[in-house]
Amino acid sequence: MPDPEKTTPNPRLQAKVEQLGIAFERLGYSPMNARVMGFLLLADPPYKDFYEIRDFLSASKSSISNALNYLMNEGAVDYLTFSGDRRRYFRLNPDNWLQNLKQQTLRMGQMRVILEDVLEERSESEYLEFNEGLQEIIEFQDFIAKGIELMIRKWEEREDKV
Amino acid sequence: MPDPEKTTPNPRLQAKVEQLGIAFERLGYSPMNARVMGFLLLADPPYKDFYEIRDFLSASKSSISNALNYLMNEGAVDYLTFSGDRRRYFRLNPDNWLQNLKQQTLRMGQMRVILEDVLEERSESEYLEFNEGLQEIIEFQDFIAKGIELMIRKWEEREDKV
DNA sequence: ATAATCATTCTATATTTACAGAAAAACGCC
DNA sequence: GGCGTTTTTCTGTAAATATAGAATGATTAT
Numbered sequence: 532m533p534d535p536e537k538t539t540p541n542p543r544l545q546a547k548v549e550q551l552g553i554a555f556e557r558l559g560y561s562p563m564n565a566r567v568m569g570f571l572l573l574a575d576p577p578y579k580d581f582y583e584i585r586d587f588l589s590a591s592k593s594s595i596s597n598a599l600n601y602l603m604n605e606g607a608v609d610y611l612t613f614s615g616d617r618r619r620y621f622r623l624n625p626d627n628w629l630q631n632l633k634q635q636t637l638r639m640g641q642m643r644v645i646l647e648d649v650l651e652e653r654s655e656s657e658y659l660e661f662n663e664g665l666q667e668i669i670e671f672q673d674f675i676a677k678g679i680e681l682m683i684r685k686w687e688e689r690e691d692k693v
Numbered sequence: 694m695p696d697p698e699k700t701t702p703n704p705r706l707q708a709k710v711e712q713l714g715i716a717f718e719r720l721g722y723s724p725m726n727a728r729v730m731g732f733l734l735l736a737d738p739p740y741k742d743f744y745e746i747r748d749f750l751s752a753s754k755s756s757i758s759n760a761l762n763y764l765m766n767e768g769a770v771d772y773l774t775f776s777g778d779r780r781r782y783f784r785l786n787p788d789n790w791l792q793n794l795k796q797q798t799l800r801m802g803q804m805r806v807i808l809e810d811v812l813e814e815r816s817e818s819e820y821l822e823f824n825e826g827l828q829e830i831i832e833f834q835d836f837i838a839k840g841i842e843l844m845i846r847k848w849e850e851r852e853d854k855v
Numbered sequence: 856a857t858a859a860t861c862a863t864t865c866t867a868t869a870t871t872t873a874c875a876g877a878a879a880a881a882c883g884c885c
Numbered sequence: 886g887g888c889g890t891t892t893t894t895c896t897g898t899a900a901a902t903a904t905a906g907a908a909t910g911a912t913t914a915t
Contacts, residue, residue, distance in 0.1 A: 674848055686833060
């Protein structure tokens, strides 16, 4: 059973977590979700219970609850349990996270779908040059998306060998 | 000088622009910016002046002004002028837009930077498995980022030949 | 079975962001 | 250079989102 060693505040760690939080906000995470990511990334041991997280981030229970649920849904976070201790110990799960990153990366061709729709809509237009410009963007997105798909396949082959 | 033919409202077009707007919101654009993109994508001729945009979207001048400036800054939009007419005619510029998409795509390796920082921070930790998980995510991001870079180079070669 | 505590949900508040309208500025034709 | 029009900036308001706190629900060790 892990010992919830009463962590004395560590300003350096706090600053680092804030900094990581901001970095994750830039990737599209909401502030609290971003900070929880930051905290779990630096956590040592790399699993922490609900109240450790709450206390470190000085946030409310609902905020932490929502953040953890979001991140668990996202796949980046899961938890451990230890018998004789009903708490859950939350941690980043790099394996699931990686799985998820792959999925997301594959979904990158989103704009292609939109633009194909637009081109169909513009089929009557006489402004051919404009349409050709759009066509080229579609082709680019397609090119990239296909390439990424291929690369992910390669990555997975590589993994099998390891 | 283009004739600002008084456009009678076209419900079908309006619905289509809304729909595109929502699609662009999902890509991270704010609602008005997203609608302006949608409108310019379907515009025929593919350039429209400030008031045509404003009227079509039933928005305020400031909203349209901000949206256009944002999109021009982004590179997706620029404008034409015609002598004897001081209005600016805004349009999507697929060439610049494509340029920009390439840039963004290249910037996809952002998370790598964050995680490298984290790993350095965790160098003392004895939870090696966790660190190895992070390391693998870095490698994946790196693999993808490098691959994309290569593909963009290929794309540009292809373009030169066309 | 129950008491203790872990976790979620609900509701209220604060913060942020988007948008409008008015006023000011910039621009380009005459 | 003056004047009318286009465009931006400023300021206030509305809407959306994030977070807090309280109440409720769920779990398990005893």
